[in-house]
Amino acid sequence: MEVKIRLFATLREGRGKVLSKDFEAGVTPGLIIEDLGIPEEEVAILLVNGRDGDLEQALEDGDVVSIFPPVGGG
């Protein structure tokens, strides 16, 4: 199944902005960041389809995962 991964800020370096990848059913955001070589502590905000996501949740075909390092402002 296909999952779209959107990366932001420093996480783009060497990886790109948007990746569409085929994964086995049952893949989780946790497995995806491992696959991308992103250390867990660099994931500050994780969204699945724009809503708060969980590293352990099972993803579905067509899901969009957005990953941000620690950033903020105001």
Next chain:
Amino acid sequence: MYGYHGKYLRINLTEGTCKVENLDLELAKKWVGGRGLGTKFFVDEVDPLVDALSPENKLIAVTGPMTGTTAPTGGRYMVVTKSPLTGTIASSNSGGYWGAELKFAGYDMIIVEGKSDKPVYVMIEDEKVEIRDASHVWGKVTSDTTRTLMKEIPEKSRVMTIGPAGEKQSLMAAVMNEESRAAGRSGVGAVMGSKNLKAVTVRGTKKVAVANEEELKEVIKTCNTKIRENGVTGQGLPAYGTAVLVNIINENGAFPVNNFQSSQFPGAENISGELLAEKYLVKKDPCYRCPIACGRYTKVDDIEGGGPEYETIWAFGGDCGVDDMGAIIKANYWCNEMGLDTISTGTTIAAAMELNQKGLLKDENLGGVPLEFGSAEAIVEWTKKIGMREGLGDKMADGSYRLCDAFGVPELSMSVKKQELPAYDPRGIQGQGLSYATSNRGGCHVRGYMISPEILGLPEKLDRFALEDKAPWTKIFQDFTAFIDSSGLCLFTSFAMGAPDYAAMFNAIVGAELDGNGVLEAGERIYNLERVFNLAAGITPAEDTLPKRLLEDEIPEGPSKGLVNQLSKMLPEYYELRGWGTDGVPSKERKDQLGL
């Protein structure tokens, strides 16, 4: 006296006098400084029913005990006055270097009273204080005024000034310093303009004495380590500035588009912090002693200068439907030159665009300039017209509420207490809505930044759609912020520092014995004093609300689809926690408890 000089200037423009007065140390400690101390003086001296643009209103520029010390980001000052935009108490914060310089000159604050019969500026050089003619800079933009004055004042002076917008008493006029730093919100620049005061320049050579040098060194070391090791203050803000929020808020579907008609912007990537860093950033532009350095200095075509910030990018970008970063940088530049608040200016243009979209501007003088959502030309040209009060720009200069009201549709103004809302849709971020509704200066994000827990997960992650716990969090954020705004440090330090850190800093500088709870209590005292003033000024609790659109119209698409803000389910609990009674009025017990 430590942290404070114990001296302030009282400048009466009607009489043409400048006096040095003594500051009571106990009073200063109780109200901290900055926003707290300025508000206390203002409330004691000014009738809450005063016309904000009359000579009877006063304008106070006030530093905190940490301003001008070696504390990280200790360069801030507050402009306290009654707002002509909202009718509430106003306190607008600015960074840069002016605040620290005032402290070096030996003053904790200046109180400006009355009205000059011709344009003047005030020149301060340590003990020397002069009211000087400003007719040669009246009408000039911020950069030109600053550079002209620099030729006739002591070297290394810092210049705080208004632009043409302040002179013309635009209710969105800012007070500018170092050309691109702004005490931006609530129309404080119009108050300066109403007094015929163009600028205040300052140069000082004194040090701020602190109570315990050794202890302060230790506290600063600890805080600097926290700032460096925190992801937001150590990496995110230095690398991208505040603009990094564009993608975050947009991915959450809470980035208002076209005057809050929808909440996810297809063009976000073109106006993102990542793009700003890649294409337009020339260098970082930090304030006094700031290790974070979120400030940007950018260039496009022949225009270069400070900014733009996230809020500005959103106001001219998403909210006006514009995905052209170059145009946004130019609009930001013209706001600085005209001396306009970028949030209110961008969002008022957005409101005018909606009036136009709805066919309500047919008989108006648009001067051939487009006023359609998505027009890059519009955001730049209308900013200039607002600054000069040209054509429809004259009505727009008084903010979106008065503009929309003039066309019979005040509900199209996305404002609270007549001040425009910033860059977060409270339908998708429930607690931020409560914070907007109860902000003491009207629509504002920096009176209680609920984005921190609800979106960024700092200090812990709250469910942004949930209602429970939002009241206590909002209260704590508001009280905490009131203290930081009074201390002289930048609010952004709070991503890394907690209440006990500010207490330790305060103690080392002032020689007090405050703890983390004391920080929150001092903040709560300030928040309540502001509330009491607003009530006396005729701002009723019924105005603790949000625009109808945000309470009734569901977000049409995206991750926050189907939501409205459920303010009425959070507000009663908030009043109760504040000890304000069901009618929103501070109870006698709470006021006594806080020593009001």
